Structures are given as structure tokens and as C-alpha cells.
Amino acid sequence: MQAINDELKRLKKVIEDSMVRDDFKMAREPDEDDTTGTLIAVRPKVCIGNIPHSNFSLYIQDGRWFQAPYILVGYEQATFEDDGENIDILIQACAYTQENYEGKDDGVSFPDNTGVLDVTTLLEMIAGWIENNGTVSFSRPYDIGTYATAGFTYPYAFGYLKFKLETGVGSLRQRRFYE
Numbered sequence: 001m002q003a004i005n006d007e008l009k010r011l012k013k014v015i016e017d018s019m020v021r022d023d024f025k026m027a028r029e030p031d032e033d034d035t036t037g038t039l040i041a042v043r044p045k046v047c048i049g050n051i052p053h054s055n056f057s058l059y060i061q062d063g064r065w066f067q068a069p070y071i072l073v074g075y076e077q078a079t080f081e082d083d084g085e086n087i088d089i090l091i092q093a094c095a096y097t098q099e100n101y102e103g104k105d106d107g108v109s110f111p112d113n114t115g116v117l118d119v120t121t122l123l124e125m126i127a128g129w130i131e132n133n134g135t136v137s138f139s140r141p142y143d144i145g146t147y148a149t150a151g152f153t154y155p156y157a158f159g160y161l162k163f164k165l166e167t168g169v170g171s172l173r174q175r176r177f178y179e
Contacts, residue, residue: 004078007087007136007165008048012073014136015091018129019043026069026118029096029155044069044093044122068096068156069118071126076162086139087165091126095119097155115157116146123161130163139164 018024025041049072076088097115123144131138142163147153 003167004075004087005048007167008073008075010136011089011091011130011165012046012048014130014133015071015073015126016043016046018125018133019046022125024125026122027096028069029067042069044071046071046073048073050074050090050092068094068115069122070094071122075165085167087167089161089163089165091123091161093119093122093126093159093161095122095157095159097157115155116159119146119157119159120144123159127161127163137166139166 020043025043028040028042030036030038030040045067047070070093072092074090074092076090078085078087095115095118097118127138127142127144130136140163142161144161145159147158147160
């Protein structure tokens with residue numbers, strides 16, 4: 001439905017504009033041929049969609065299934081009632097773990113899981129950007145969580161933000177599919 005698409009596009013724009021305004025950046029994985037370990041900071045790519053498919057490549061680099069960081073703006077379902085409509089928004093995010101544990105006596109570098117902290121911070125910031133934007137009917141409560149697959153996804157961490165987007169009586173219904 002076009003109205004749902006419009007709301008997803010509006011959320012995407014709020015997130016993108018907020019990142020630009022706050023100059024928000026996160027670590028991106030180094031290029032495969034980079035041996036310097038130099039940190040590359042980028043604004044997370046924001047797309048409308050759900051969990052990426054097999055040829056998902058946000059930063060246009062060959063040979064990678066996907067790259068982090070990214071934000072996917074989507075929804076689970078929309079409910080149309082006589083007194084208004086609600087869209088169950090699902091925003092998914094991914095962060096790249098950029099650091100290793102320090103201070104090991106044997107000199108071995110072990111992976112850190114700071115990506116979980118990074119993706120949680122990102123989701124909390126997104127919730128604040130949307131809630132304080134004034135153009136979106138953000139509804140509390142909202143849920144923030146991580147996907148419990150961290151052991152299988154290192155060096156990436158995944159999380160989500162869920163909330164209801166409330167619209168006025170009939171506002172979605174009044175729009176036409178072809179607009």
C-alpha cells in the first residue's frame with residue numbers, strides 16, 4: 001500500500017537527516033587487501049527492506065555478502081481499524097566489531113564483541129531521533145533487542161527496534177494505491 005511505503009520513506013529520511021545533522025558515523029570493515037588496520041568510519045547505509053538477501057551489498061564491494069554498518073527500515077504488519085491505523089515498524093541494524101581485547105599477556109589478539117554495544121547505541125539513537133523528530137507519531141512502548149546469533153556472526157552484531165506507528169482515523173485509507 002502506498003501509504004505504508006510513504007511512512008517507511010519518511011522514517012528513512014528522518015534517520016538519514018539525523019545522522020547528517022549529528023555527523024554520526026560508525027566503523028566499517030576494512031577492505032580485504034588492507035593490511036594497515038586503519039579504521040574506516042562511514043555513515044550507516046539506510047535502506048527500506050528486511051533481512052538482506054544473498055546479493056546484498058551496500059557499499060558496492062565485490063565478493064561480500066553484505067557490509068556493515070547498515071539500517072533496514074521495514075514493517076511487520078499494518079492494522080486498519082475504524083478509529084485509526086497502526087503500522088508495526090521493524091528497524092534492523094548491523095554494526096561491525098572494530099576492536100580486539102587489549103592487555104593479553106601472551107600477545108595474542110582476541111576478538112571483542114563491541115559490535116553488540118555499537119548496534120545497541122545505534123538503535124537507541126534511532127529511537128531518539130524518531131521520537132524527537134515531531135513529524136512521526138512514535139508510540140511508546142518500543143522494544144530494542146539483539147539477535148542471539150552473535151557467536152555465528154562475528155565480526156558483525158545485529159539488533160532491532162520495534163514500535164507502533166500510529167496514524168489518524170482513515171489517513172491511510174484515504175490515500176490511493178496509484179498516488
